[in-house]
Amino acid sequence: MENPIEKLQHKIGELTETQRRVADYIIKHPLDVAFLTVDQLAGVVKTSTTTIMRLTFNLGYSGYSEFQKGLQENLRNQAAPQTRFEANIKGIEEDDLWGRYAEKQINNIQNTIEMISHETLEQTQKMILSANRIICTGVRSGLPVAQYLTHGLNRLFGNTNLVVADVSDWVDSVVNMDENDLVIAISFPRYARRIIDLSRTVKNNGVKIISITDSYSAPITTYSDLVLPCNASSIAFHNSVVSSIFIADYIISALAINYPDQTKKRLDKVNAILTDINYHSLD
Structure with missing residues (x-):
């Protein structure tokens, strides 16, 4: 069965x-x-x-x-109940670890693809395009995803900032946000209370929230206008960010490809400046 x-x-x-x-x-x-x-x-x-x-x-x-x-x-x-780590490493030979890891992440990404509809992805892009200001926020395992998304969206639109929710200075960053702004919150177990506090605060001001999280029952979804669920399981003990980075990278790529009128002019300007200052030179 x-x-x-x-x-x-x-x-x-x-x-x-x-x-x-x-x-x-x-x-x-x-x-x-x-x-x-x-x-x-x-x-x-x-x-x-x-x-x-x-x-x-x-x-x-x-x-x-x-x-x-x-x-x-x-x-x-x-099998009998085991700890997450014990269950994951059971039966893995040292020379098979690389293959098992790759298989796990491929399955995670495939599972994530099945959970997110095209309509949800289109709505995500429209919410980002219509926002005056965007804040990406995360802590612990969610932080590198927030950093990556911040860099990509800011390169495209110039209106995105990173807020580390574990630092109380986030209050100064969000206090004047309103219904024309957007927060993208990345939250995985064990769910950080500061992410919830930030989301509740901006939601009270009418700010729209997109969450990237591991499930529809995660605490962050209570305040979310749109949820992008992803499989964060790993072959060890930690939350894996591979699927969430996959989502973030897709969003950045899709916006650049689908909306060239809004992104190409800025990208060309940024590239011209970087070329002029020889930013990437190894000399």
Whole structure:
């Protein structure tokens, strides 16, 4: 029988927002869901039993009972619980580590592609284009993604700044933001409280928020106008940024290619200045 969790992951980009919330809870808590009635699950995720039934129909099951049996069987076939690190390294030979790593990241990217629709990506680009000011923010594993996105968007539009949410000076950077501005927040487990504080603050001022995070149930999604979910799992113990960098790089590339009238003039000017000052010379 096909793994119900994998079915959910492959289908999540096609689900409604409410169904995504249910799917996200199931993916994160399969052991709990395996023994919850449909009424109990509906109560936990604060939705209707009808929504859950429609979700199982969309996955090809006759109903919740058949889905739950598949989930129970899948859990029985798994090994005894282990730590994340122990589970990931089990069976990896030293000479196979490179291949296993590559396979993991390819799967992560493929899973991320399946979770994000073309409509969501188009809406992301339009929100960036219409923003007067853009702030990218992240901490810990999300920080390099925020830095990369800041560099790319600022090169294209000249209106993007990086804010490190762990530093309280972020208040000075966002206090005058309004509904014409945009925050792009990158947040992964363990979710940093400062990212949530920043998002809540700007949301109260009407600022739009795009979040890049690992799931639809991440705390940041409460304040997000648009969510770009990505698989952040690794073969070791940490959050991997490969899929989120993949998203960031796509956004930068798509904006440059799809909107040359808004980007080419500035890119040409920047390139001319860098060439004039011999910026890249090794002499």
